[in-house]
Amino acid sequence: MKKGVVTIADVARHAGVSVSTVSYVLSGKRTISASTRARVHASIRALGFHPHAGARSLASNRSSVIALVLPLRQGMHLPVLMQFATAVVTSARSHHHDVLLVTADEGPAGLRRVAAGAMVDGLIVMDVEMDDPRVPTLRQLARPSVLIGLPADSAGLTCVDLDFHRAGAICVDHLADLGHREVALLGAPRVVYERDTGFAHRTRDGFLEAAARRGLVAFTEPCEEDAATVRATVDALLLKHPGLTGFVVHNEAAVAHVQAALPRDTSIVAICPDELAERFSPALSSVQIPAEELGRQAVDLLMTKLNGGEPASLTMLPPHLTVRASSGPH
Amino acid sequence: MKKGVVTIADVARHAGVSVSTVSYVLSGKRTISASTRARVHASIRALGFHPHAGARSLASNRSSVIALVLPLRQGMHLPVLMQFATAVVTSARSHHHDVLLVTADEGPAGLRRVAAGAMVDGLIVMDVEMDDPRVPTLRQLARPSVLIGLPADSAGLTCVDLDFHRAGAICVDHLADLGHREVALLGAPRVVYERDTGFAHRTRDGFLEAAARRGLVAFTEPCEEDAATVRATVDALLLKHPGLTGFVVHNEAAVAHVQAALPRDTSIVAICPDELAERFSPALSSVQIPAEELGRQAVDLLMTKLNGGEPASLTMLPPHLTVRASSGPH
């Protein structure tokens, strides 16, 4: 009667080779003759050997696990989060890595725990804010990381995000192409701008630059998230600028209220998940949040770093506009 | 200049005790005097020591990680999945465990990989079907597991699920209380019944039993998921049974079409995520899918097993009906 678990020593004995030979067959780090390799593989299969992850990580100082740190807070659009997580897992698996799920509410301590304890080789941190308290921790950690979102100081970090600047711009271009001459951006709530959140400002800048380039009259307003305030904001805008016919909305929670508050013949373009845009009637023309692409890119970048590479510090994914029923010619 | 990582030996030296003493301070498995304990803790903090997870798992044969196996396929309601995952992580953390995210598309091999390789101490497998190929694998694995969903043969397993039987019943009770005399259940697509999927049958049985108990006339129909077929099904039902006034819908994808196809004065009760029920107008009275409760329970059960306990084989969560605008007196 054997012991419970099959070890590499059992495989070596069964195949009539040394333990190190088995290890080299597995890792491919030294040349092993084809016949030996075949014999070892046969023994592995015959015994049902699975290397002990802990032993491996202890000896090699690599765990083949990456951490995925997800925000827990309300307001995050759950489907997008899930799509992102799925993409990360799928992509990591294709690089022979597993994914440890960590929630952001553990804060910097959580990052330290999994990184310093050598549970993971690297981290992907989603939804990083401008002055995120985790950024300094990430910097001093000995393990590489990739951030989704753009902190204030990204020097020495690797970040991926949707190019909100261009996203704002292509919304304007779309409206301009349709013949609109006066356009407005309804963005995040005022507090979000005040705490200097990256994506809100980037969208606004892109929006304004494109409007200037296309010779449009442009206005931007923060946008609260309750129906009444939204209606008041929209009404005030329309009253003051009767020529306004095109709206860009960058606020998931408010977009429904905006659509309800606007006259039917105005055009709306949103920056929001496709899933959300399709739910409205008329369906919203929108720039999607490319969750899967973000996940894939983040993993690729992290793998590059794990292999000693030095990828670009900033990766900005190009925005894609899907035209639906909410925008039309003027 | 020290080496990169702080080890337990460094802590021992710094505190002037032996390595084993530090280990016992950490695990509490032997009594250590208060003064020594304090000294060790001070050294741990001073040096920023984090035990090496791999070394720990190798020596103790426990990884303090559990696997969460999530379905990837379309049709799963993403927000529910995410809520569930979040609950599992939060709950696992409160038991000092981490969570490894595995996707179901790896199949039985994925389970074997993480379990046999000692990456995880136990597994939570979501969305188990009646004849799930992973069930035999789970049975022969040396690690405990908890299933969400009910396979055909649950002997020797630990399963948690919503009590769909009672869910079907309370929908009927609700409609009966409102004065409806003829009710119909629109369930999963026909193929789902044919492949003997557990929850579909359980709901139907509960529905029929309750109807009999309350003396209602009851019909059940499978329900496809495209608008045209749904309308045809509904129209046929209403034509044949003009007295039908109450509908129970257990089909997330079809419920929108059902609502659109039914006359305004019929009552609808759905079995679906709250998030979905609230999105309709009028909002649907519904029995929610208790994602968070399922996650918490699953972790609790798994922890019980990891500690040598033997929890109940079947845990059926009681359904909760939220009355909204879609159901009214007849």
Place this chain on the structure above:
DNA sequence: GGCGATTGTCGAAGCGCTTCGACAATGGTT
């Protein structure tokens, strides 16, 4: 046909931790 390179394999030294048995120093009982 002799010599350096290359190829294939082995043995052993760790990696950082847990845990077992040993044992000195106490304390409480007769």
Place this chain on the structure above:
DNA sequence: AACCATTGTCGAAGCGCTTCGACAATCGCC
């Protein structure tokens, strides 16, 4: 005053793997 328990600590033996240096066997080349 002699004894047995209890308490607190230590040393050492692994846990299963990777990796380094060593070395025998084979190869290619002048």
